[in-house]
Amino acid sequence: xxxxIAFCVSDHTxxxxxxxxxxxxxxxxxxxxxxxxxxxxxxxEKAQAAAAQIAATPSALVFSTLSDPALRSILRDSHASLFDxxxxxxxxxxxxxxxxxxxxxxxxxxxxxxxxxxxDAVNFALxxxxxxxxxxxxQADLILVGVSRVGKTPTALYLALQxxxxxxxxxxxxxxxxxDSLPGVLLAHLPRLRALTLAPDxxxxxxxxxxxxxxxxxxxQCRDELVAAExxxxxxxxxxxxxxxxxxxxxxxxxxxx
Amino acid sequence: xxxxIAFCVSDHTxxxxxxxxxxxxxxxxxxxxxxxxxxxxxxxEKAQAAAAQIAATPSALVFSTLSDPALRSILRDSHASLFDxxxxxxxxxxxxxxxxxxxxxxxxxxxxxxxxxxxDAVNFALxxxxxxxxxxxxQADLILVGVSRVGKTPTALYLALQxxxxxxxxxxxxxxxxxDSLPGVLLAHLPRLRALTLAPDxxxxxxxxxxxxxxxxxxxQCRDELVAAExxxxxxxxxxxxxxxxxxxxxxxxxxxx
Numbered sequence: 186x187x188x189x190i191a192f193c194v195s196d197h198t199x200x201x202x203x204x205x206x207x208x209x210x211x212x213x214x215x216x217x218x219x220x221x222x223x224x225x226x227x228x229x230e231k232a233q234a235a236a237a238q239i240a241a242t243p244s245a246l247v248f249s250t251l252s253d254p255a256l257r258s259i260l261r262d263s264h265a266s267l268f269d270x271x272x273x274x275x276x277x278x279x280x281x282x283x284x285x286x287x288x289x290x291x292x293x294x295x296x297x298x299x300x301x302x303x304x305d306a307v308n309f310a311l312x313x314x315x316x317x318x319x320x321x322x323x324q325a326d327l328i329l330v331g332v333s334r335v336g337k338t339p340t341a342l343y344l345a346l347q348x349x350x351x352x353x354x355x356x357x358x359x360x361x362x363x364x365d366s367l368p369g370v371l372l373a374h375l376p377r378l379r380a381l382t383l384a385p386d387x388x389x390x391x392x393x394x395x396x397x398x399x400x401x402x403x404x405x406q407c408r409d410e411l412v413a414a415e416x417x418x419x420x421x422x423x424x425x426x427x428x429x430x431x432x433x434x435x436x437x438x439x440x441x442x443x
Numbered sequence: 444x445x446x447x448i449a450f451c452v453s454d455h456t457x458x459x460x461x462x463x464x465x466x467x468x469x470x471x472x473x474x475x476x477x478x479x480x481x482x483x484x485x486x487x488e489k490a491q492a493a494a495a496q497i498a499a500t501p502s503a504l505v506f507s508t509l510s511d512p513a514l515r516s517i518l519r520d521s522h523a524s525l526f527d528x529x530x531x532x533x534x535x536x537x538x539x540x541x542x543x544x545x546x547x548x549x550x551x552x553x554x555x556x557x558x559x560x561x562x563d564a565v566n567f568a569l570x571x572x573x574x575x576x577x578x579x580x581x582q583a584d585l586i587l588v589g590v591s592r593v594g595k596t597p598t599a600l601y602l603a604l605q606x607x608x609x610x611x612x613x614x615x616x617x618x619x620x621x622x623d624s625l626p627g628v629l630l631a632h633l634p635r636l637r638a639l640t641l642a643p644d645x646x647x648x649x650x651x652x653x654x655x656x657x658x659x660x661x662x663x664q665c666r667d668e669l670v671a672a673e674x675x676x677x678x679x680x681x682x683x684x685x686x687x688x689x690x691x692x693x694x695x696x697x698x699x700x701x
Contacts, residue, residue, distance in 0.1 A: 201466050205463060208528075212544035213542055270528075271467065273532050282447075282474065284471055289470050338565070437456070
């Protein structure tokens with residue numbers, strides 16, 4: 186199938202416009218699309234270069250979140266199919282609010298004001314990764330628990346980067362799993378514990394990549410650990426999230442809204 | 444100023460609709476908004492509960508990326524000001540493509556297909572953080588270099604989580620900075636090196652949080668290190684990014700599109 190090119194033009198990072206383009210284009214499964222990001226288009230010169238690149242691409246689609254009307258007008262000169270997210274959404278919001286939209290330039294996408302807290306949260310996730318520094322668990326917003334390779338670390342980092350949440354993570358080792366209750370260091374923090382689990386075959390596949398053909402990666406070992414972990418989660422009535430069919434974004438969004 | 448409530452309703456994680464809502468609302472600086480995320484609204488029951496919550500909120504704004512027309516219709520019953528991103532954008536795309544949009548449900552936001560590679564990239568960033576495992580630098584897409592606390596680690600993690608790029612990071616220590624050239628282990632990888640720098644007062648403020656009133660955090664020490672680092676970057680003609688006024692998203696988007 187021939188791929189249609191979809192440009193994603195932004196005066197900032199392009200994260201928003203790429204997300205919109207992917208979501209909308211997923212509704213046209215009969216076609217294949219190839220996305221080209223054009224971020225930081227924040228001057229007439231850059232907009233003209235983008236318009237020229239677009240004009241040279243047959244049947245190009247263009248998603249845009251440019252907020253400067255002058256730059257949008259340059260983009261329209263490319264004569265491609267242009268979907269300007271702000272043009273399409275902002276007028277309805279103007280009507281509802283009874284106020285005109287004021288182009289905000291490329292640097293007020295609501296991301297910067299919480300920058301410090303998100304960087305602090307990343308450092309926290311790294312410092313309290315894999316059971317490190319348990320004396321600081323009382324500073325955590327959430328404490329992820331689960332067996333090795335269940336997805337605790339990427340989830341904690343995503344919670345930090347996307348939402349500024351301070352997430353610690355604590356691995357349950359086979360020694361921990363042989364006990365009747367969770368490790369003592371966790372018991373003072375039960376309300377903030379969030380348990381992660383996974384289908385045994387999926388866990389085995391993930392461990393197999395790391396330590397091929399090891400006992401650690403065997404299906405039997407994975408099943409035993411997960412059964413023991415879920416017994417501990419039930420004993421302490423922890424909220425449990427089965428991440429088998431989830432991306433890290435989905436896991437994080439579920440944990441943020443328990 | 445009284446805050447207007449803006450709900451962000453999604454049948455998936457809500458990352459897209461929250462990004463759109465923040466971008467659009469930033470264009471109304473005279474008002475303050477408080478965002479409430481309602482993710483995973485993927486059944487009539489959940490949609491009815493969301494509509495009830497919205498209906499009970501005076502003057503609520505509602506941004507939505509629900510793709511199921513039945514759920515969207517339930518949401519409309521809340522009689523709030525509803526901005527459905529798909530309703531507003533998809534018709535224009537349908538016209539351009541000459542095809543009807545097919546509601547894609549909540550699980551095809553284009554995120555899952557590259558899940559493995561992004562998790563692999565996160566593990567790579569952690570394994571090659573702070574100069575660890577330099578024998579694997581040849582597997583990196585990018586190698587971030589710079590002085591301590593210039594932002595290498597969060598940037599590498601964001602490049603991994605958002606874009607699936609394998610980013611190593613290598614700190615330049617005062618010993619490295621006293622040499623005439625970059626550390627030998629980096630010289631084989633010059634084309635993939637990306638240098639980060641920062642204003643001295645900003646670096647001092649960041650270090651101050653970590654080691655208050657230390658020599659390490661002093662403005663003189665930060666300035667000396669940054670001057671020496673920038674001399675090394677120039678000697679090897681590395682691309683240098685000044686991250687002083689950038690969020691981690693902005694740094695990552697610049698590095699992705701050098």
